[in-house]
Amino acid sequence: MIINADLHLHSRYSMATSKNMTPQTMAYEAMKKGLNLLATGDAFHSKWLEELEDNLNQVDDTGIYESKTPNVSTKFIVTNEVEDNERIHHLLIIPSLDVAWQMRDEFRVKNMDADGRPKIRMSGAEIADVARDYDCIIGPAHIFTPWTGIYKSYDSIYECYGQRVDFVELGLSSDTILADTIEELHEYTFLTNSDSHSPWPHRIGREFNRIELGDYSFEGLKSAIKRGSIVENYGINPRIGKYHETGCINCHKIHDIKSAIKNNMKCDCGGRIKKGVKSRIDELSTIQEGRHPKNRPHYQYLLPLAELLSVAHNKGVTTKYVQTRYDSLVEKFSNEINVLINVPIEKIADMDSNLANIIKSYRTKELNVIPGRGGQYGFVDYS
Numbered sequence: 001m002i003i004n005a006d007l008h009l010h011s012r013y014s015m016a017t018s019k020n021m022t023p024q025t026m027a028y029e030a031m032k033k034g035l036n037l038l039a040t041g042d043a044f045h046s047k048w049l050e051e052l053e054d055n056l057n058q059v060d061d062t063g064i065y066e067s068k069t070p071n072v073s074t075k076f077i078v079t080n081e082v083e084d085n086e087r088i089h090h091l092l093i094i095p096s097l098d099v100a101w102q103m104r105d106e107f108r109v110k111n112m113d114a115d116g117r118p119k120i121r122m123s124g125a126e127i128a129d130v131a132r133d134y135d136c137i138i139g140p141a142h143i144f145t146p147w148t149g150i151y152k153s154y155d156s157i158y159e160c161y162g163q164r165v166d167f168v169e170l171g172l173s174s175d176t177i178l179a180d181t182i183e184e185l186h187e188y189t190f191l192t193n194s195d196s197h198s199p200w201p202h203r204i205g206r207e208f209n210r211i212e213l214g215d216y217s218f219e220g221l222k223s224a225i226k227r228g229s230i231v232e233n234y235g236i237n238p239r240i241g242k243y244h245e246t247g248c249i250n251c252h253k254i255h256d257i258k259s260a261i262k263n264n265m266k267c268d269c270g271g272r273i274k275k276g277v278k279s280r281i282d283e284l285s286t287i288q289e290g291r292h293p294k295n296r297p298h299y300q301y302l303l304p305l306a307e308l309l310s311v312a313h314n315k316g317v318t319t320k321y322v323q324t325r326y327d328s329l330v331e332k333f334s335n336e337i338n339v340l341i342n343v344p345i346e347k348i349a350d351m352d353s354n355l356a357n358i359i360k361s362y363r364t365k366e367l368n369v370i371p372g373r374g375g376q377y378g379f380v381d382y383s
């Protein structure tokens with residue numbers, strides 16, 4: 001069986017999240033998106049755990065949960081992202097809600113309920129040991145994020161954990177093409193997840209995985225990740241990220257990292273130059289772009305449908321205009337992922353020809369991306 005899964009999200013108990021991140025809203029929005037399996041997020045938070053227990057039933061003893069609300073097909077799997085003592089983020093996928101309750105006592109932490117993403121006073125290696133003791137699936141989250149990704153502090157995954165972990169999460173700032181230039185990553189399964197903090201349709205599932213499961217259960221997911229049974233990764237082109245290229249935070253000029261260092265990271269305009277994700281990847285990479293391990297799935301670039309509508313009609317992404325169009329497309333073609341990937345262009349054109357042109361260019365050609373730099377987002381040039 002093949003499912004669409006977003007395995008990293010946060011509940012309303014995490015910092016800077018929407019108060020609408022409740023089990024019902026998450027499940028409902030995931031259905032519109034076309035996601036089958038959604039992370040609960042924040043499963044070490046006692047209030048959230050209680051809320052999950054009130055709203056979800058476990059399907060037999062599978063570790064997969066379904067909504068108690070009628071006519072909601074979204075399933076859930078138990079997860080939590082934690083921050084370690086070096087401010088690196090790790091993603092844990094947990095066998096069940098009961099196991100999450102038990103694990104709460106295993107971590108050194110001031111107050112487990114202070115934040116849905118708890119700050120653990122332990123190293124990545126110690127956290128991985130606890131994860132192993134409870135048969136969790138574990139890996140580093142958004143590996144290239146400059147503030148909280150593993151590669152900000154380490155030159156290798158193994159150096160952090162002292163053991164092999166189960167996956168790496170690419171995050172919004174990387175993709176398969178960039179990550180596979182780093183030799184050690186060839187042995188890891190790549191996950192692409194949204195890390196969403198709100199249920200808006202341009203957030204939830206903005207990155208997701210298509211996964212082949214032998215058995216629809218926690219164990220089935222675990223063996224799929226270990227075997228590398230990801231059919232396809234979907235995500236945003238990392239070149240759009242705000243800090244992709246090394247650039248000036250004042251005038252946003254792109255700089256070559258070597259000359260930037262020579263000039264003490266100062267731009268001609270007087271502004272400060274911020275090292276980009278690409279420069280960090282260049283330091284670590286030993287393999288030419290385009291060489292991948294044998295079973296590496298294709299990485300498909302997507303932008304959320306609401307953002308494409310926003311571009312097509314030159315209206316804000318959360319405006320009523322865009323959201324109404326979004327809802328009618330989703331109603332007509334059953335879900336967003338279907339519109340982005342499967343629905344014939346002519347059928348989309350019948351409803352919205354501007355949108356159809358943009359989706360066509362996504363599906364059929366290399367897009368011209370003007371990369372982000374120095375805190376300024378990049379963008380796709382559709383002209």
Ligand SMILES: [Zn+2]
Pocket residue numbers: 081089141142148
């Ligand atoms: Zn994180």
Ligand SMILES: [Zn+2]
Pocket residue numbers: 248249250251252253267268269270271
């Ligand atoms: Zn400048």
